[in-house]
Amino acid sequence: MSAAALYERPLRWLARWWESLAEHAGQLGLLVWATFSAAVRFRVSFREFVRQLQIMGMQSLPIVIVTAVLTGIVTSQQGGYQLTSTVPLYVVGSITVTSVVLELGPVLTAVVLVGRVGARITAELGTMVVSEQIDAYRSLGRDPLIILGAPRILAGLVVMPALAGLANLIGTISGMISAQMALDLGYETFLFGARLFWQSWDIFYSFMKAITFGFAIPVIAIHMGFRTRGGAEGVGRTTTDSVMFQLLTIFILDAMFPPLFLQ
Amino acid sequence: MTRPVTADPVIRYRNTHKAFKRPVLSGVDLGIYEGEMFALFGPSGTGKSVLLKTTIGLIVPDRGDVEVAGMSVYHGGRKVLESVREKVGYVFQHSALFDSMNVYRNVEMGLPAERLRRMQTSDVARAIWEALELVNLDPVEVMPILPAELSGGMKKRVGIARAIVGRPRILLWDEPTTGLDPVNTAAVERLIKGLAEELRVTSVLVTHDVEGALWMCGRVAMLEGGHIRFCGTPDEFQTEADPVVRAFVDRAAAEAALDVVEMT
Numbered sequence: 001m002s003a004a005a006l007y008e009r010p011l012r013w014l015a016r017w018w019e020s021l022a023e024h025a026g027q028l029g030l031l032v033w034a035t036f037s038a039a040v041r042f043r044v045s046f047r048e049f050v051r052q053l054q055i056m057g058m059q060s061l062p063i064v065i066v067t068a069v070l071t072g073i074v075t076s077q078q079g080g081y082q083l084t085s086t087v088p089l090y091v092v093g094s095i096t097v098t099s100v101v102l103e104l105g106p107v108l109t110a111v112v113l114v115g116r117v118g119a120r121i122t123a124e125l126g127t128m129v130v131s132e133q134i135d136a137y138r139s140l141g142r143d144p145l146i147i148l149g150a151p152r153i154l155a156g157l158v159v160m161p162a163l164a165g166l167a168n169l170i171g172t173i174s175g176m177i178s179a180q181m182a183l184d185l186g187y188e189t190f191l192f193g194a195r196l197f198w199q200s201w202d203i204f205y206s207f208m209k210a211i212t213f214g215f216a217i218p219v220i221a222i223h224m225g226f227r228t229r230g231g232a233e234g235v236g237r238t239t240t241d242s243v244m245f246q247l248l249t250i251f252i253l254d255a256m257f258p259p260l261f262l263q
Numbered sequence: 264m265t266r267p268v269t270a271d272p273v274i275r276y277r278n279t280h281k282a283f284k285r286p287v288l289s290g291v292d293l294g295i296y297e298g299e300m301f302a303l304f305g306p307s308g309t310g311k312s313v314l315l316k317t318t319i320g321l322i323v324p325d326r327g328d329v330e331v332a333g334m335s336v337y338h339g340g341r342k343v344l345e346s347v348r349e350k351v352g353y354v355f356q357h358s359a360l361f362d363s364m365n366v367y368r369n370v371e372m373g374l375p376a377e378r379l380r381r382m383q384t385s386d387v388a389r390a391i392w393e394a395l396e397l398v399n400l401d402p403v404e405v406m407p408i409l410p411a412e413l414s415g416g417m418k419k420r421v422g423i424a425r426a427i428v429g430r431p432r433i434l435l436w437d438e439p440t441t442g443l444d445p446v447n448t449a450a451v452e453r454l455i456k457g458l459a460e461e462l463r464v465t466s467v468l469v470t471h472d473v474e475g476a477l478w479m480c481g482r483v484a485m486l487e488g489g490h491i492r493f494c495g496t497p498d499e500f501q502t503e504a505d506p507v508v509r510a511f512v513d514r515a516a517a518e519a520a521l522d523v524v525e526m527t
């Protein structure tokens with residue numbers, strides 16, 4: 001085998017990978033630009049925006065609340081288990097609030113939204129692609145990025161911080177109740193511990209994360225939905241890929257936050 | 264109408280190429296004239312729908328161009344494409360109705376956005392009403408219904424109403440009778456012919472229904488191997504000696520045509 005033939009396959013693979021990356025980047029850029037330009041020119045359908053708020057926000061409330069309650073309980077009880085007889089128990093308040101606000105509230109809410117909203121968006125738009133509804137929008141002179149993409153992205157930017165804020169509050173309260181019941185830690189002692197290491201920057205940090213995730217989830221979901229090809233199987237495959245990309249993106253973005261904003 | 268009525272085609276495909284892993288269109292040159300009814304035949308997967316979609320920029324050719332009413336779809340910029348899409352109504356193979364919208368909103372989407380913004384609500388409602396009546400649907404009955412509640416034939420009619428509500432100059436039909444029973448097929452064919460005469464539009468049909476198309480159309484063409492293999496009147500089509508064309512006229516010739524295709 002000649003040297004050229006030896007390098008040909010990896011080079012071809014690399015070229016295809018690079019082409020695919022450039023294609024994704026270009027399409028994502030177009031989607032974000034279409035949303036931004038539609039928003040500043042007030043071309044986003046208010047009715048569709050409100051509908052998306054309802055689907056993404058109101059319909060996600062039960063699962064977000066359950067997740068937040070359980071997160072608060074687990075964090076305070078595990079904190080208590082680790083700290084009993086070593087440090088003052090009021091530190092449980094600090095650990096619970098800090099863990100929920102800085103990490104678990106926004107991240108777990110985002111994971112819930114990926115499963116509930118991100119997958120739904122990709123499957124919905126993917127089905128519209130394979131049933132030619134997206135082509136129909138184009139044939140009628142309408143831009144599907146503006147009609148279908150922009151309201152979902154804007155709704156994500158509103159819904160995610162609201163849900164994460166609620167998850168932070170509920171997680172803190174459930175942690176406090178759980179600490180009282182399991183560790184016999186009074187509410188005032190819990191809140192004393194919480195205030196001891198609290199910084200107002202923490203809540204801002206939490207909302208920054210939530211806004212970032214609230215942008216990333218619908219953008220990736222919409223982008224993948226529009227790329228769907230090949231019937232029902234294609235919709236299934238793209239939805240799975242989309243969920244995987246969304247989760248990966250959330251965890252990577254999450255890992256970037258501490259070095260960028262907590263130094 | 265059997266002959267072109269104007270010198271310049273209203274739609275012209277110029278050396279149109281498109282490949283999806285393998286070549287589908289390999290330099291199609293074709294002209295369709297104002298006011299005519301034109302049918303495009305061809306074996307499955309030969310790119311008939313692809314060619315139709317290049318007319319309004321739904322699929323972008325790799326090479327070549329398409330001109331609609333003298334405007335270059337691919338070299339004219341966004342404004343030209345918008346203008347072309349206003350002039351053309353497209354009827355999709357499976358209707359492509361918007362699931363989340365009722366029939367009224369679906370048909371309303373057929374009105375160009377700019378025109379819709381300037382229209383009074385009563386005028387919009389009247390236009391939708393007329394379009395639904397033209398396709399023989401009862402507006403009162405169907406307007407509030409979601410597409411999921413309609414039968415296949417009714418979906419087709421709503422799709423047609425959406426395509427004609429903006430009163431386009433050109434109608435593109437992508438396999439309009441696919442999936443319909445013989446009664447609905449005959450009804451839709453009659454509707455297509457009636458609309459073409461009543462609205463005086465140029466119609467281009469992509470279809471497998473040779474019999475129906477020969478009855479409706481003044482000219483037909485056959486796409487095969489990425490090229491236009493035949494273009495002429497229905498009479499010429501029926502007497503054509505080419506075995507591949509014969510296969511579409513006479514089922515008995517199918518085997519001979521298969522041999523020719525395999526050999527080439």
